[in-house]
Amino acid sequence: MAKQARIVLNCCGPYRFYGEPVVKACIDEQTHYHRLPPHYVDVSGQPQFMEEMQLKYSEKTRQQGVYVISGCGIDSVPSDLGVVFLQRKFQGTLNSISVYMETWDEKAVEGPVMNYATWESAKLFSNKLPVFEPKLQSITRPHRTNLAQGWAVPFPGADRSVVKRSQRFFYEQAKKRPIQIEVYFILKSFLTIPILATSSLIVQTLAQHQRGRELLLEYPKEFSGGVFNKTSPSEEKNQNSRFSVTLYGEGWKAGVADGDHQYDVPPNKAICGKVKASNPAYGATCVCVVLSANTVITETEKMPPSGGVYSPGYVFANTTLVERLHENEVTFEVMFEKDFLSSKY
Numbered sequence: 001m002a003k004q005a006r007i008v009l010n011c012c013g014p015y016r017f018y019g020e021p022v023v024k025a026c027i028d029e030q031t032h033y034h035r036l037p038p039h040y041v042d043v044s045g046q047p048q049f050m051e052e053m054q055l056k057y058s059e060k061t062r063q064q065g066v067y068v069i070s071g072c073g074i075d076s077v078p079s080d081l082g083v084v085f086l087q088r089k090f091q092g093t094l095n096s097i098s099v100y101m102e103t104w105d106e107k108a109v110e111g112p113v114m115n116y117a118t119w120e121s122a123k124l125f126s127n128k129l130p131v132f133e134p135k136l137q138s139i140t141r142p143h144r145t146n147l148a149q150g151w152a153v154p155f156p157g158a159d160r161s162v163v164k165r166s167q168r169f170f171y172e173q174a175k176k177r178p179i180q181i182e183v184y185f186i187l188k189s190f191l192t193i194p195i196l197a198t199s200s201l202i203v204q205t206l207a208q209h210q211r212g213r214e215l216l217l218e219y220p221k222e223f224s225g226g227v228f229n230k231t232s233p234s235e236e237k238n239q240n241s242r243f244s245v246t247l248y249g250e251g252w253k254a255g256v257a258d259g260d261h262q263y264d265v266p267p268n269k270a271i272c273g274k275v276k277a278s279n280p281a282y283g284a285t286c287v288c289v290v291l292s293a294n295t296v297i298t299e300t301e302k303m304p305p306s307g308g309v310y311s312p313g314y315v316f317a318n319t320t321l322v323e324r325l326h327e328n329e330v331t332f333e334v335m336f337e338k339d340f341l342s343s344k345y
Contacts, residue, residue, distance in 0.1 A: 002029040002038050007293050010042040015049040015070075023053055027066050037066045039307075041293050043073030043285055047161035054165075054309040065307040072292040072312055073285035076162035078245040078275040078330070080313035083163055083179060085322050085332045086249050086273045094251040095267055096136035096180040099163075100148045101155055103280065104188075105240045129171060129178055133262060136180035142193050145184075147246045147272065151193060152184035156200075159183045166313035173304065173314075175259040179249070199223065243280035246335075247273045253339065272335040287328050295321045 002008060002025040010022045019042065026040040044050060050070040061068050071080065079099050087094055142151045160183040167178035187193060203223055206212030216223055250267040277284035292312060296303070299319040304310065316322075326332050 002026050005038040007039040007041065007296055009289055009293050010040060011289070013044065013046075015042065015044040015046050019044060019049050020053065020056075023057060023068055026068070027057060027060055027064055037064050039067040039069075039293075039296050041067075041069045041072045041289055041296065043075065043289050044070045045073070045075030045158040047158050050158070050162070050165070050311070058309045061307045061309055067296055067303065067307050067315065068309040069292065069296070069312055069315055071158060071162045072289045074243065074277070074280045074288065075157060076159045077288040077292070077312055077325070078243070078277070079159035079183065079247075080162050080166055080311060081316065081322055081325070082245050082247050082273060082275045082332065083166070083181065084313045084317050085275075086247050086271055086334075087179065089273065089334050089337070090249060090251060090269075090271050091337075092251055092253040092269055093177060093256045093261075093263075094179050094249045094271075095132065095134065095263075096182075096251075097247050097249040098136070098145075099155075099159065099181065099183040100145060100152055100186055100246040100248070101159070101183065102148055102150070102186040102244045102246070104242050129168060130260065132177065132180065134266065136182055138182050139184075142187075142190065147248055148186045150186040150188045151190055152186055153193060153196075155183040155185040157183070162311050163313060165311040166317075169310065169314035170317075171259050177256055177259045177261060239279055239283075241279055241281070243277050243284065245275040247275075249273075269337070269339050271337045273333065274335055275330065275332050277330045284330050287325065287330055291321060291324050291328065292316070295319050295324070 002022075008022060008026055010019065012018050012022075022042075023040055026038050029037055053068060053070065057068060071077070079101070082099070083097055086097060138154065139152070140154055142153050145152050160181055163179075163181045163183075167181070170176040171178040187196070203216060206216055206223075249271045251269055251271075252263055252265070252267055253269045277287075295316060299321075302318045303315050308315075312321075322332055
């Protein structure tokens, strides 16, 4: 397959089992038509896999001129490119961004939200980045926000990890001041929180033992509260599902000269953006990964030179991917931008 391709779109997980052989094939194989190894994109939402590929193959991909880009689906294009989009629109210097993720159905449809493979799927950086002030505090307790309807809780998915990888690339390779990030998920009802916390504790406990893992894989519906199932979601369920990412950023009206600049005044400017999509797990993910792959082929000159193992936010920052996504119903917009004396969020 790799010999016949210019780029491979790997949508076969769990990536911790099946991802690396595909990455390795893309790096090692010379294609029949182009005499260059094919590039690689995937829709992984597993930080450990992404970071392991970066650790193992960064040098070799640069030698071979291969791009390996994970997280090109709904995990984590909206959050990672949403941060890049907000940074482009912000006139000044962004210090921090809080991300609020929401999913809902336009009308109630019975059935699972995601399929069995996603349920089955559910250190690289030795040098720490410098500490920038003011430090964005992670809010671990359920809390309200003016930016969404419901209760915000810390999101345990890949988005925070992927965005932090992008920001590290910007700092180390482009000398840009990194943006601090925290990611939250919105729950409509407070009663959902103790149920979710109990379910998570049970899943984490069972996952530590062989028999527990077997039970989780055998009964995904029961242990996930119906979110996952061995049967795929219905087409009606998919078409009625919606997804949004609200990004609230704070920073300074003045720009900075270099990535290590420290401010001695509090932030004085805010910006809020939103990324929206329908059918996120399947339709929007397909749009994201196909356009990511197409961008690698058509806008290579706008990407970091010589290949490498990258996150989407960094590798696509200077391309037209955001604009192309916007034209294909994964929309990016600025909700407001304003000056302020103290944060109201």
